[in-house]
Amino acid sequence: MAAFSLPAPAKLNLYLHIIGQRADGYHELETLFQFLNYSDEIQFELTANGEIELDQGGLNFPITENLIYRAANLLLPFRNDPQQGARLKLIKQLPAGGGLGGGSSDAATTLLGLNHLWQLGLTQQQLANIGLRLGADVPVFIHGHATFAQGVGEIFSPANPAENWYLIVQPEVHVSTAEVFSHPALTRNTPALEKALNEWEQGHNDCEKLVCSLYPQVASALQWLLKYALSRMTGTGACVFGCFSSAVEAEQALQVLPTEFRGFVAKGVNQSPLHQALKQLP
Numbered sequence: 001m002a003a004f005s006l007p008a009p010a011k012l013n014l015y016l017h018i019i020g021q022r023a024d025g026y027h028e029l030e031t032l033f034q035f036l037n038y039s040d041e042i043q044f045e046l047t048a049n050g051e052i053e054l055d056q057g058g059l060n061f062p063i064t065e066n067l068i069y070r071a072a073n074l075l076l077p078f079r080n081d082p083q084q085g086a087r088l089k090l091i092k093q094l095p096a097g098g099g100l101g102g103g104s105s106d107a108a109t110t111l112l113g114l115n116h117l118w119q120l121g122l123t124q125q126q127l128a129n130i131g132l133r134l135g136a137d138v139p140v141f142i143h144g145h146a147t148f149a150q151g152v153g154e155i156f157s158p159a160n161p162a163e164n165w166y167l168i169v170q171p172e173v174h175v176s177t178a179e180v181f182s183h184p185a186l187t188r189n190t191p192a193l194e195k196a197l198n199e200w201e202q203g204h205n206d207c208e209k210l211v212c213s214l215y216p217q218v219a220s221a222l223q224w225l226l227k228y229a230l231s232r233m234t235g236t237g238a239c240v241f242g243c244f245s246s247a248v249e250a251e252q253a254l255q256v257l258p259t260e261f262r263g264f265v266a267k268g269v270n271q272s273p274l275h276q277a278l279k280q281l282p
């Protein structure tokens with residue numbers, strides 16, 4: 001198929017425990033990933049000039065830093081024909097640097113999309129290994145099912161958390177993942193779980209307290225959301241999510257969101273919208 005479009009969904013870390021740090025500085029995590037039915041979109045078109053072209057929409061950093069471009073370049077050596085190229089277009093919806101994994105998800109969608117466009121025949125495991133070089137969250141987006149993850153987030157056990165509705169609130173601040181993970185005050189010694197928690201509410205996010213103290217906007221978003229729902233930060237922030245039992249209740253809270261924040265309502269889904277869309281491709 002010479003042209004198609006695929007979603008790159010957001011993820012939530014329903015809990016995020018940091019249980020230690022490896023010799024290379026990376027942190028050992030225990031986290032429960034769930035996808036949202038709220039996505040970026042990437043359009044794919046086959047070309048015959050052997051090149052990667054990318055329209056990255058409103059993003060204003062160099063194309064060579066875009067995880068879509070970097071992911072595409074990692075697949076070039078696997079082409080059967082060096083004339084195979086691709087024209088890619090990103091329609092960005094997810095806030096960058098929000099803890100929703102937008103960049104990693106774009107990279108995963110690029111890897112799976114080009115594997116299809118160029119008929120590379122690479123397995124999900126091969127693509128996940130390639131993707132891990134781009135970011136710790138890429139493998140879960142390749143995997144495509146809600147999961148309890150260990151290691152740096154690449155060792156998976158099956159999980160089926162409840163598919164609740166969420167109001168995601170986005171404070172107007174960019175949180176650096178590297179800054180959070182390198183901060184001396186970060187909690188790094190949460191005891192390892194004997195098995196994944198069935199109820200995500202029983203977990204917590206070890207980055208939340210630190211990020212709230214560094215970024216008062218995150219603290220105030222969380223404080224506001226907690227008046228309406230059980231709420232938590234995702235990843236290393238800045239976004240926080242509140243859990244609702246219906247779309248209507250989540251929308252009602254969104255209606256009264258203070259103007260200093262942006263927000264959206266989405267459903268937690270255990271099957272990635274990307275994998276559902278891939279199944280529809282001829």
Ligand SMILES: C[C@](O)(CO)[C@H](O)COP(=O)(O)OP(=O)(O)OC[C@H]1O[C@@H](n2ccc(N)nc2=O)[C@H](O)[C@@H]1O
Pocket residue numbers: 013016025026027028029031099101104134135136137138151152153177178181235236
């Ligand atoms: C916090 C999570 O979103 C949880 O899902 C991810 O672990 C972060 O994934 P990411 O944004 O793709 O992060 P990366 O780009 O891989 O790493 C950014 C930086 O954070 C630190 N880092 C990241 C992940 C990890 N498990 N331990 C770390 O110490 C490293 O210094 C790294 O240089």
Ligand SMILES: Nc1ncnc2c1ncn2[C@@H]1O[C@H](COP(=O)(O)OP(=O)(O)OP(=O)(O)O)[C@@H](O)[C@H]1O
Pocket residue numbers: 061065066067068095096097098099100101102103104106107137177235236237238
């Ligand atoms: N396609 C892309 N979309 C968004 N950000 C990108 C992309 N490519 C590269 N980046 C860079 O990656 C950074 C992190 O973006 P991303 O949206 O993945 O963060 P995040 O949601 O905090 O992810 P995580 O939950 O994995 O920490 C951005 O600030 C940007 O500089």
